[in-house]
Amino acid sequence: MALSDMWLRSVLGKSQTQRVEKADRDGLSVRVTPTGKVNFQLRFRINKQESRIYLGEYPATTLKQAREETLRLKAELEKGNDPRIVKKLEKKANIEVITVNGLFDMWFDAYCLRHYKHPYETKRNFDKHVAPALGELPFDKISIHQWYAHFEKLAKKYSTTTKSCLTICKSMAQWGVKRKLIESNTLLEIRAASDLKVKNNKVERVLDDDEIRLLYRYLEESEMRESNKVLLQLLLHFGCRGGELRHAKSKDFNFRSKKWTVPVENHKAGKYTGKPLVRPIIDEVAILLKPLVKKCKTEYLFPATDGGLMTRESMVSMPKLILKWYARRDIEFEKWTVHDLRRTMRTRMSKLASPGVAEIMLGHTLSEMRGIYDRYDYYDEQYAGYTAWWHRLNGILNPDEPDNVVPFKAADKT
Numbered sequence: 001m002a003l004s005d006m007w008l009r010s011v012l013g014k015s016q017t018q019r020v021e022k023a024d025r026d027g028l029s030v031r032v033t034p035t036g037k038v039n040f041q042l043r044f045r046i047n048k049q050e051s052r053i054y055l056g057e058y059p060a061t062t063l064k065q066a067r068e069e070t071l072r073l074k075a076e077l078e079k080g081n082d083p084r085i086v087k088k089l090e091k092k093a094n095i096e097v098i099t100v101n102g103l104f105d106m107w108f109d110a111y112c113l114r115h116y117k118h119p120y121e122t123k124r125n126f127d128k129h130v131a132p133a134l135g136e137l138p139f140d141k142i143s144i145h146q147w148y149a150h151f152e153k154l155a156k157k158y159s160t161t162t163k164s165c166l167t168i169c170k171s172m173a174q175w176g177v178k179r180k181l182i183e184s185n186t187l188l189e190i191r192a193a194s195d196l197k198v199k200n201n202k203v204e205r206v207l208d209d210d211e212i213r214l215l216y217r218y219l220e221e222s223e224m225r226e227s228n229k230v231l232l233q234l235l236l237h238f239g240c241r242g243g244e245l246r247h248a249k250s251k252d253f254n255f256r257s258k259k260w261t262v263p264v265e266n267h268k269a270g271k272y273t274g275k276p277l278v279r280p281i282i283d284e285v286a287i288l289l290k291p292l293v294k295k296c297k298t299e300y301l302f303p304a305t306d307g308g309l310m311t312r313e314s315m316v317s318m319p320k321l322i323l324k325w326y327a328r329r330d331i332e333f334e335k336w337t338v339h340d341l342r343r344t345m346r347t348r349m350s351k352l353a354s355p356g357v358a359e360i361m362l363g364h365t366l367s368e369m370r371g372i373y374d375r376y377d378y379y380d381e382q383y384a385g386y387t388a389w390w391h392r393l394n395g396i397l398n399p400d401e402p403d404n405v406v407p408f409k410a411a412d413k414t
Contacts, residue, residue: 003030008058012038028070030058040066042073046082053083098181100142100169101135106181107172117243117268118312122168129154129165139176144186148195155196163192205340206347209396212236214333216397218322230288231302232318235338237390238279239345239362241268242338246310248301250293255286258383262363269365277363280383284390345389352392353385361385 003024011020013036020032027043038058044051053073055066073083104126112119133150134142147169155162166187173185192198207215215236219229231245238245240262247266254261262277264270269277281289289301298307304314319336326333342362349358360378 003028003063005063008038008063012036012058024063024067026067026070026074028055028066040069042070042083044074044077044083046077051084053087097138098140098176099136100139101131103139103176103181104131104135104168104172107175111171111175121312122164125161125164126168129158129161130169139173139182140184142186144189147187147190151190151196155198159198162196163198166190166192166196205334205336205343207336207340207344211333211336212344212393212396214326214331215322218325222322222325224318224321225305227292227302228318230292231315232338232341233288234285236341236345237285237386237393239342239349240279241342241363242312242315243267244277244363245302246300246312246315249299250296250301253281253289253293253301255281255290255293258282258286259379267363269363273365278377278379279361280379280386282383282386282390285386348392349385349389352388353381357381357385 003022007022008030011032015036016032016034019034021029022032023029029041029043031039031041033039040055040058040061041052042055044053055061055069058066061069073086076083076086108119108123112122116122130150134146151162151166154165170185170187170190173182173187176182177185190196215232218224219232234240234245235242238260244262244267248260248262252261252263253259258281260279260281262279264274264276267277292301300307300309302310304310315338319338323333323335346358346362349361352358353361357378361382
């Protein structure tokens with residue numbers, strides 16, 4: 001006689017004088033222990049030997065579920081698969097399920113650290129904006145609707161961050177698919193612009209003459225560290241990327257040859273050209289740099305407060321400190337970033353040097369064909385360009401003085 005819920009409830013939790021077994025159908029049966037526990041089991045034959053496998057305990061596993069599981073495993077048996085091995089593999093897969101956090105950690109260690117310019121900024125974005133909501137969930141169990149809901153909510157507050165986080169998740173998912181860690185990358189269906197209405201922030205900020213004067217006033221009057229003051233001046237003078245100065249070391253500056261050498265690994269174009277950048281050091285800039293080089297006791301010329309590498313976040317926060325300083329004095333200064341100094345320099349250079357030289361001064365590569373045949377370093381032209389920009393900057397800062405006057409006191413030589 002087949003099993004029924006009525007019979008199962010009648011024996012559940014009831015003490016028995018001996019173990020009781022009762023068959024259902026298709027090899028399904030229950031075993032009732034002397035203490036009244038009711039366990040479902042499947043009996044089957046494989047290689048002419050009778051075996052059994054545990055299916056679950058009643059009532060956590062219902063009679064209906066036990067029968068469905070029986071039919072599923074019998075189908076596996078007909079395919080030649082041992083139900084015991086099938087169950088073990090499924091249990092192992094459940095234990096080893098890849099969560100969003102787990103996938104990110106593997107991708108971060110194996111790929112992001114080696115290929116991303118700012119890997120720890122990527123990690124901070126993920127940890128702050130993705131992990132709290134979805135990190136502990138199995139990646140393959142998250143529906144496209146859940147991904148949409150998360151990024152739509154994020155897009156209401158942040159534009160650039162949303163686009164960045166979506167790119168991170170797509171990249172790690174694609175990496176996981178190729179390595180068979182996850183089944184598919186549903187995130188490929190989401191488009192930041194069309195689906196999330198995230199717009200690219202086209203930044204065109206260039207500091208005008210008055211704003212340049214406000215920047216230098218702060219450098220004169222504030223208590224900012226001397227090395228950071230010089231850092232900001234050099235960002236505007238060279239038009240270089242911040243990372244090139246953050247990673248700069250004393251040995252990179254040769255005052256005898258008047259050259260600042262940016263190693264291959266420290267500039268963006270290095271991975272394409274395989275060559276360092278060489279920037280001329282004009283005499284006025286050498287006056288700023290020499291005291292720092294002389295006093296430098298750390299690996300980096302523009303170190304963090306602990307002597308180590310200055311973080312990108314520390315450098316990025318400098319304009320915010322300046323804006324707050326002026327806000328306390330009720331002086332209006334429109335929001336700007338350190339990268340705007342690079343744009344400001346390049347814009348002003350359009351009147352002082354040819355477009356090609358100006359681009360080389362920024363560290364941009366020549367066109368592919370020109371780069372193959374034009375091996376000239378344009379050192380003299382860059383030197384002239386930096387000199388002209390220094391004098392132009394001096395004229396902005398001191399409009400009533402001749403352009404050959406150094407605008408502000410250099411770093412302390414002691």
